[in-house]
Amino acid sequence: MKLRAVPFTQVSLEDDFWQPRQETNRRVSIPQSLDMLEQAGNLRNFELAAQGAREGYSGPVFMDSDLYKALEAVACSLATYPDPELDRRADAVIAQIASAQRPDGYLNTWYQINAPDRCWTNLRDDHELYCAGHLFEAAVAHYQATGKRSLLEVAMRFADCIDRVFGDAPGKRMGYCGHPEIELALVKLGRAVEEPRYLRLARFFVENRGRRFFAEEHGTPPDQYDGTYWQDDVPITEHNEVKGHAVRAIYLMSGVVDVAELSEDGAKLLSMADRVWHNTCEKRMYVTGGIGPSAHNEGFTVDYDLPNLTAYQETCASVAMILWNHRLNLLRGESRYADLMERALYNGFLAGVSLDGERYFYVNPLESEGGHHRRTWYSCACCPPNVTRTLASLGGYLYAQTDEDLYVNLYAQGTLQTALAGADVTARTQTRYPWEGDVRITFSLDRPVEFGLYLRVPDWCEGASLRLNDNANPVTAPQESGYLVLRRTWSDGDTVALSLPMPVLQIEAHPQVQADRGRLALQRGPLIYCLEACDHSVPITEIVIPRGASLTPRKTDLMGGIVVLQGQGGHAPAADWEGRLYRAAQPLPSVPVTAIPYYAWDNREPGAMRVWIPF
Amino acid sequence: MKLRAVPFTQVSLEDDFWQPRQETNRRVSIPQSLDMLEQAGNLRNFELAAQGAREGYSGPVFMDSDLYKALEAVACSLATYPDPELDRRADAVIAQIASAQRPDGYLNTWYQINAPDRCWTNLRDDHELYCAGHLFEAAVAHYQATGKRSLLEVAMRFADCIDRVFGDAPGKRMGYCGHPEIELALVKLGRAVEEPRYLRLARFFVENRGRRFFAEEHGTPPDQYDGTYWQDDVPITEHNEVKGHAVRAIYLMSGVVDVAELSEDGAKLLSMADRVWHNTCEKRMYVTGGIGPSAHNEGFTVDYDLPNLTAYQETCASVAMILWNHRLNLLRGESRYADLMERALYNGFLAGVSLDGERYFYVNPLESEGGHHRRTWYSCACCPPNVTRTLASLGGYLYAQTDEDLYVNLYAQGTLQTALAGADVTARTQTRYPWEGDVRITFSLDRPVEFGLYLRVPDWCEGASLRLNDNANPVTAPQESGYLVLRRTWSDGDTVALSLPMPVLQIEAHPQVQADRGRLALQRGPLIYCLEACDHSVPITEIVIPRGASLTPRKTDLMGGIVVLQGQGGHAPAADWEGRLYRAAQPLPSVPVTAIPYYAWDNREPGAMRVWIPF
DSSP, X not given: OOOEEOOGGGEEEOSSSHHHHHHHXXXXXXHHHHHHHHHHTHHHHHHHHHTTOSSOOOSOTTHHHHHHHHHHHHHHHHHHSOXXXXXXHXXXXXXXXHHHSOTTSOOOHHHHHHOGGGTTSOTXXXXXXXXXXXXXXXXXXXXXXXXXXXXXXXXXXXXXXXXXXXXXXTTOBOOOOSSOOHHHHHHHHHHHHTOHXXXXXXXXXXXXXXXXXXXXXXXXXXXXXXXXXXXXSSOGGGOOSOOSBHHHHHHHHHHHHHHHTTSTTHHHHHHHHHXXXXXXXXXXXXXXXXXXXXXXXXXXXXXXXXXXXXXXXXXXXXXXXXXXXXXXXXXXXOHHHHHHHHHIIIIIIGGGBOXXXXXXXXXXXXXXXXXXXXXXXXXXXXXXXXXXXXXXTGGGGTEEEOSSEEEEOSOOSXXXXXXXXXXXXXXXXXXXXXXXXXXXXXXXXXXXXXXXXXXXXXXXXXXXXXXXTTOSSOBOOOEETTEEEEEEEEOTTOEEEEEOOOOEEEEEEOTTOGGGXXXXXXXETTEEEEXXXXXXXXXXXXXXXXXXXXXXXXXXXXXXXXXXXXXXXXXXXXXXXXXXXXXXXXXXXXXXXXXXXXXXXXXSSOOOEESSEEO | OOOEEOOGGGEEEOSSSHHHHHHHIIIIIHHHHXXXXXXXXXXXXXXXXXXXXXXXXXXXXXXXXXHHHHHHHHHHHHHHXXXXXXXXXXHHHHHHXXXXXXXXXXXXXXXXXXXXXXXXXXXXXXXXXXXXXXXXXXXXXXXXXXXXXXXXXXXXXXHHHHHHHBSSSTTOBOOOOSSOOHHHHHHHHHHHHTOHHHHHHXXXXXXXXXXXXXXXXXXXXXXXXXXXXXXXXXXXXXXXSOOSBHHHHXXXXXXXXXXXXXXXXXXXXXHXXXXXXXXXXXXXXXXXXXXXXBTTTTBOOSTTOOOSXXXXXXXXXXXXXXXXXXXXXHHHOOHXXXXXXXXXXXXXXXXXXXXXXXXXXXXXXXEESSOOOOBSOOSSOSHHHHHHHXXXXXXXXXXXXXXXXXXXXXXXXXXXEEEETTEEEEEEEEEOTTTOOEEEEEEEESSOXXXXXXXXXXXXXXXXXXXXXXXXXXXXXOEETTEEEEEEEEOTTXXXXXXXXXXXXXXXXXXXXXXXXXXEEEEEXXXXXXXXXXXXXXXXXXXXXXXXXXXXXXXXXXXXXXXXXXXXXXXXXXXXXXXXSEEEOOOOOEEEEEEEEGGGTTSSSOXXXXXXXXX
């Protein structure tokens, strides 16, 4: 990795956009998620397992993972927002988890209750290694956030157990999980506790994937086996496209990036990841940064198949896009990955939770006839705790660094503390991003220190400019891999003012995207906008926004102070088509239009929504 | 029928548009079609049948019909363009046909050669009644054009034979043809020779259709039978949509209109025909007036499924649209049917033949990547003689009348002779239609006579105006069923000048037509235009014509003097999308564009073509 992330423990958010969301996350979403997990039986499953019960398990096979993800959210939140009640609650849950762990380190409540003698017999479907992965991630977060080793010890015991079972060495066996996750989690755990065995095990799971192991495991005749859904169709280095279940695919790709530098096949792995990345973001990604158009496989179909009304775009898949692109950004130090991270974060991901933090989307269409709404919880509850853990750890995605360079990947008001060139550096960012494109960073330093400051120029931005210490003349900074670079000796109190112009953009999709033909999306800054029924006097399906239409951003008090885009559209009444198939195109009567950020839809009166608007 | 057509024998075309096409038809296409039929064995089949041969049949089962259609074309051409050589050739062919007819009147060379004892055993697939229908049409045309009864006698003997076999009466059997045609042909024959048995037989075939007879004929279990392809899925009065094979569907609907006034179920039949008509032209018709999007069934699929690149739009199906809408126009005296007749004639149909009369399209896409071209002939040769017979009989579609009213449905320079209100009326039309919208009609009358003149206002026209006898002030004529009506006493030399403004129109399709989203078609007068590669400096797939773009009609010497539409479009290079899925919409560099009439494409350098152009 060229860069390392500045961890969320060293970043505090102090803005009007993310900070209230983290606060809502801590006060509403996280406690509610723990309540829901109690109600759904996730905790009870551990209690039963601890008691040696052989019946009474609740929920789907991957229930443990939801609890682990919720715990990860608690841990991340505690790091930046101390909360004794939440801390206590986490300790109780962790004790419960620890009590269920078998002496050999094995821990999976479904198998312990339902089939203790059949562990590791159905890796394809039963999510044992997937659940373990989420345990490892939660444990690392909890350890980093609180310094406590309680969950970390549980995780290490389970990792050791898995390491005794799987691997190349004599007496160990082949296998990998139907749902990737453990790969990236083992790397995280291995780095946190400096245990190379865990890194080697991650590498084993990645490198062997695609051996069509699931055919063998299930006795599927080779000519009848299609491993695409599980990314088990071709050897891992031979993927050319992103395929199958979206979350699985991108969790796997994240693990691929993590293990590449440990692998002898590292170059091949990264070259594969590049091909898949290009395919993903050039042919199979929504404008919101989300992925996976089809409900059928919760995943990918074919190039340019990006339906709007039936877009699946699972919230977890947007999380996966953040995870993967974050890793690629660290690997390469290129802004294009951070661009995608930003796109997925502010749009596909953020739509996943209501503004009040009480309801979640699992499925995120880009168009709705009015019947699609967030729900409090899901029987398959992967998305809600994925949202809470991502929001709680958000600070960790903002900055990256080397020993001598600081990269600013996401702009948000707040404070960073880190070490650069051997000196303690505090950077305070002031900005009203994403509503305004001015970013001011002030450094507090004990002594002058030389480092490079890399400021990302977002892909949506043209004409970024930079000023130093309020000098009237802009600085001409070289651009490198998508960053404006200021390498100099910094003194205490130095400020950098970055100006990112944020015009309203009309976005067009590649002509092969049939669903978006004749339509444009609205974007301002990192935010993709949409029309929602409650802002309009006519059905939004009858609204046209011509190419080049002038829409004006206007700051409001709505929904936490969103900026809406307002202007005149054309009204094309559906009734005018009654009994007609063709007609001469005529100028349309005008109608006022108001666009709101996509993430903010379905927070007011229920109604129709549309991202791609006919022009 | 409210109106009767003025037959093609009373109409001569003397214009620069149709007359040269009829001349090419007579000099090139018709003789060539007879040559091709000789080469393909169509004539030889009759020779073999006459000899009682039991082997040697050439071609598909419906070969006889192609010859009959070619003969119909010869006959119609002879009526307006006497041609002794063609007349002699027709007589020889007719003698050949007559010699093959069995003593009982039966005539089908496939069965006579291959399976003389199995006649009428596979009505679903074997086209016996279909071939008979084309014999009847050819016979009536030949009789009307030449006064000769040679082919008419053959036709009547065969019709009598069929009438002895099929019907409700004791000793007669159930059945109808898999390919409708005989229904409308029996009505034509019955009216020509005033034989009510033929009309009753037509009614029998129409009224019984949909009894799922083909399931019975082929022993198909009811739950496995899908008669949609043959319009045998529901009782004839219960169709709500146009379905199955396009030519079959619309030939049947033409027969339905023909028999409705003879049938006790006439009202129900017409109400069904109305539903099907609305479905056809409001949801399942190309802007060119053609029908049948799918090659799979040579027919219909679902509402609004109108792909361009893969449009099947068989030339014969455009002929069917002309036949059906002509009948509906006569039935109701409403212009909207003539509008569709015109649309299909000038576009979907006329594209079916090359300007030199030597090559034909069977399939008429609305977009081509450059590989689709007309051919000299087809092994399934239904289209070429359908083109020649339609062109040769074109005069018969121009005018309709009652005893007191004259309707002008299509505008073309030429002369009409008919009787109105008991007087001989000659009307001479002068116009440069379809290139210009001014139409001047001058009446020659022996004595003043009162009649109504109905001038169609085309659906594409706004602001039609009318002047009488070169008076400076326009006449205010009432509009009735889409016609401007001048009812008055006419004197010899009276002239009417109709002005139909012909601006360049940008046509949009119903928003449900996915294939045309974000695209507009160009129309001027009755002509739909297209872009063809050889007129452009950039690939036509990279050309955008913005909404409201100004295109100017320009008369040229190209291809018989077409009017092209010229102006500036935008150039959106495909290469600009390399590696991109979304981008901010920008103004495009301009590029000169030239549109030519759709019918005229593929007459110069082979290349790409596109009707629906992104805006």
